[in-house]
Amino acid sequence: MSEEIPLEIQELARQVETDGGVVLAVYREPYSRQWQLLVEIPLDRVEPTPYQRDLSPHHVERLKEVIREIGRFIDPIVAVRTPEGRYWTPNGNHRRAAMAHLGAQRITAILIPDPTIAYHILGLNTEKAHNLREKALEVLRMYRTLMAAHPEAPERTYAFHFEEAYLITLGILYDRKERFAGAAYVPILRKVDGFLDLPMDQAMAERERRAARVEEIDALVAPILEALHAKGLRYPFLKQAILSQVNPIRRKRIVTMSFDEVLDQVREGLARYNVEAVTAEELAQAAAEAEE
Incomplete structure (x- = not known):
């Protein structure tokens, strides 16, 4: 029997669509069974959290090469939605920049309903040492x-x-x-x-x-x-x-x-x-x- 999706998650999914995105899945993550969304969102709405380190041009170029080599984008960023309809990514700024440089218009993201998670994710960020x-x-x-x-x-x-x-x-x-x-x-x-x-x-x-x-x-x-x-x-x-x-x-x-x-x-x-x-x-x- 399928579970009923909480109203706040349904509202977040509606906001994604209003922002020009697409909700690919609504699901419970496997550790503590909390709700998350897998989405495709416009790249021009995505930006790094304002407290992140600066981009490494070398790392961006390396990611561009990898994406070109395999011919697809396979590593979704993590994002939280701001009240203004922007999407902050605490762990995907280099992938965001690489996709933008490659001319992509959209990017796949795991959307977390709780914005405070962005602060915690920085401790797990291994995208660039x-x-x-x-x-x-x-x-x-x-x-x-x-x-x-x-x-x-x-x-x-x-x-x-x-x-x-x-x-x-x-x-x-x-x-x-x-x-x-x-x-x-x-x-x-x-x-x-x-x-x-x-x-x-x-x-x-x-x-x-x-x-x-x-x-x-x-x-x-x-x-x-x-x-x-x-x-x-x-x-x-x-x-x-x-x-x-x-x-x-x-x-x-x-x-x-x-x-x-x-x-x-x-x-x-x-x-x-x-x-x-x-x-x-x-x-x-x-x-x-x-x-x-």
Whole structure:
């Protein structure tokens, strides 16, 4: 006996048709048996979620080649419908761009009735591997979108969506300075930069302050790097090594110090840093410890 389709799913199917799309199937997905739609929608109505990383031209070209080679589009994107009749895809932006470049007018999509699922899907997105900069900027864009919609919600509410609190702070830093060496600060930030209980609009102000503190530290590292380069020390991960040497929580599993207490000690360590006394072996050991 066939199940009765819920009214809200019937309404979503009607909206798809009003938008110029076609409903190919209405079904329950196999894990928790929730309702979804398989649809074909106009490509000009599809766009990435506003907090996603930028397109990789190389990846788009590769997808175009694959689609041409097999002669068909076989990997539906995931989409959610906005109240304005647009379709956001949290995991299919490169496929969308490839199809558009190939002149397609429509694209196949799995349409999810719950728009909040778009935030969760980013954690499963394997279409293009993240590097730290891309991930941090993506998290920052997501943060700003959620903050605009829910400014009074505590930041901690969205811990699952953001994955790691320090990515928010690093996102601000990358947004300010494209070539910021964020990886050097991860061993410190991941231990002290936790999620905040403040409402998101207030939490953002605190994030901006924390990013400014990291910028202050970075300004102190710069002349030390230059002095080490002048000594002929130009090894990879040199900045990580310097910071590891002055990191007061480097070997600590449990950290009780606050964000500001740790950065205060890092700053003091950099102020006392003796470029003349440091050896290449010490730097190599510190760089290795930073990765632990």
